Amino acid sequence: MRRVFLLFLMSIMLAACSGGAAPATPPVAIDPLALLIDAGDKMRGAETFKITVDQTGPDYFFSTDYALVAYRRATGQYVAPGIMQASVRVLALGIPLAIDVYANGADQWYRALWTGNEWLNEAFQEGFNPSTLIAEETGVQAALAALNEVQYIGTTQLESGVSVKQFNATADGIDVAALLGGLIVPVGQVEVEVYLADADNFPARFVVREFNSPNAATPAPGAIVEPITWLMDIFDVNAPSEITPPEGA
């Protein structure tokens, strides 16, 4: 019994300690561009998928009518052809707040503490439109096609246990906004990592590193300047929609 318990404990520890994308194994000869275009195609064909967009590194600020707000994370679900509902976590004047956002095409709604958690038919982010995520010219496929210096790094495993192929590239930030769900528009030259699921070649993760962002918090004197890192995970592809539209939407 004790041995079984120890084995169970060890398996949990091993599972838990294998956190972080494991180092990629040596690459085999494949055509990166073809794989990325195929991945873009697959994403365009998906009925639904969920995303989480996390930000690490220095605080990323955007100004609102009322206060300077620091972005933290967003989780949401996309439903084809152009609906998205997300919960966005921000720090407003240091207070953590959650804002629920719903968009159907260009029609945006949001609710937060200050709306009494009632939906308001107002734009949370001017110009945001989920349908552009899969549009041929502006969506993920276009963003993947806009990548420069694409390198296939090898196969690796995400923390969730999904086996993936890793590609590294560079791009102009504005071209790869779709890789962050269209919620954020990176500025300047960015580094991009793309992870495609081994099983079906569907995008599993995008990592975008933004250097010298005008929205980044000013580093303390003498501190090492870190890039703003955006990490978007894509999961639950073609799962049933969990979106509950606001009344009247």
Place this chain on the structure above:
Amino acid sequence: MSQSIPPPRRFSAWLALAFIAIPVFVGSIDLTIVSAFLPEIVVNLELPIESVIDDAAWIVTGYLLAYTISLMFMGRLSDIIGRRRAYVACLVIFMIGSFVVAEVDPSGRSGISNILYNLAFRVTGSRPDPGIIALITIIIGRVIQAFGAGALVPISLALVADLFPANKRAQPLGAIGAIDTLGWVLGHLYGGVMVRWFSDNRQGFVDFFASLNITLPPPDWRTLFWINLPVSMIALVLTLWALRHVPQTRSRTRFDLLGALLASGALLCLVLGLGANIEVAASATITSASGLPPYALPLLALAVGLFSAFIVVELRIRDPLFDLRALRQRSIAAGLTTNLVIGFCLMLGLVVVPFLVNVRVADPSRLAEAAFQVGVLLSALTIPMALAAIPGGWLSERIGASRTTILGLIVALAGFVLIWQTWTLEIADSIIALEMILVGVGLGLTFSPISASVINAYDQDKLGVASALVILMRLLGMTISVSLLTSLASQRLATLVTGTLGATVDPRAAVEIYARLTVQVLTEVALVGAILCALALIPAWWLGRGRVAG
């Protein structure tokens, strides 16, 4: 049957008791320590306060619940496995729990938080919210801590029997009870003062340790849990040394495992059902939930079922966890019922002040200052309460336990009515303090007469059991209070907010409206306190009418 042992000399017995009492004090400090800086923890984890404060309240509820469950049966278990062994094991458990809380990483990138983060990622397939994972880690740590700390009280009470002869046990038993009370009375003040001190001297601490070639992060609320480790370690060594001549005795009676499981299960289901908001998801939800979750009523029904089964088992078994037949005595039944309500009302007082102070501050950069203010204002409740126990005992000897308890309840009721009538966002701290003193004195006046009524009605060879039962009922009241109130108050606030705020409100104006609505809910909570004090007059009337030695 316990082996008969020669008790140690009185001096060494008191010295041993002093060492044993150190972890009891530290453990009971941790009962209330968090109430001063709970909002700071939530902001530190970057979780939206309005939607997680009820989940974060489990940092307090989890500790209370585990402390109560542990206190319920560990004394008896220690008789069977050996008190010294049980004491050491529970102290180590307390230290492990303190370590888990102390080393929590809000970003989920290191330590136990990272292990849980990766586990949640693997199980759910989606990236979990690191703040939620850190919150879960803290709650787990607090529960582990409390299992150890709660057990230390009954084991210490039981160790008194090993250290003192039967006719000399009243004083040391009272001392353990007093130290336990002193801990939670001072816990929030200690927490508030220390968090403010850490905040004011962050760089000073870093520079000091840097001068010793030690690189440490700036101190914060987690440092308080690091402090538990060396203190407990020293206490452990000293206790082992002090108890070295005390033989390891073991009782041959049977441990009522079934009773312990049924009572723990009933309490757990009750608290979960009443709270019904521990929906700590591994990731943020897309839509915010409202209303009681569907599992609330089944859990409450299960609690009733388990409790009924517990009563049946306890009445039939030969060595029950609690001798329920003792409840046939009017003084015991009335005393324990009154104490349950008093625990409930006490928690109301402990909860409303931190909320009021924090909504008034509404500035994350001043949270340490708010923690200090909470600590000081809560002391206006708890220190007079502890001091009022002395005149309570004196009065009890002169006018009787029932009249003294009724007097105390009326004073506390007056305090709650004043809170209900006077609290606004702008109320002066001095008025809050005066009202808290009134509630504290009222509740404190009841402590001695209730304890004396219950203890005197018990057989003299069961003083330890009676003392533990009095503490247990108060803790039970506190546990039910905090879980029920955070749930109801959150629901009430959500209803008020939804009804008041709405279309195109300026966020800055909304913050003030939200704060005013919160204060309104707090006054309603005080009204509940007043009503409960009034209801407690009924069992208080049934307490011993005669004069009771305190």
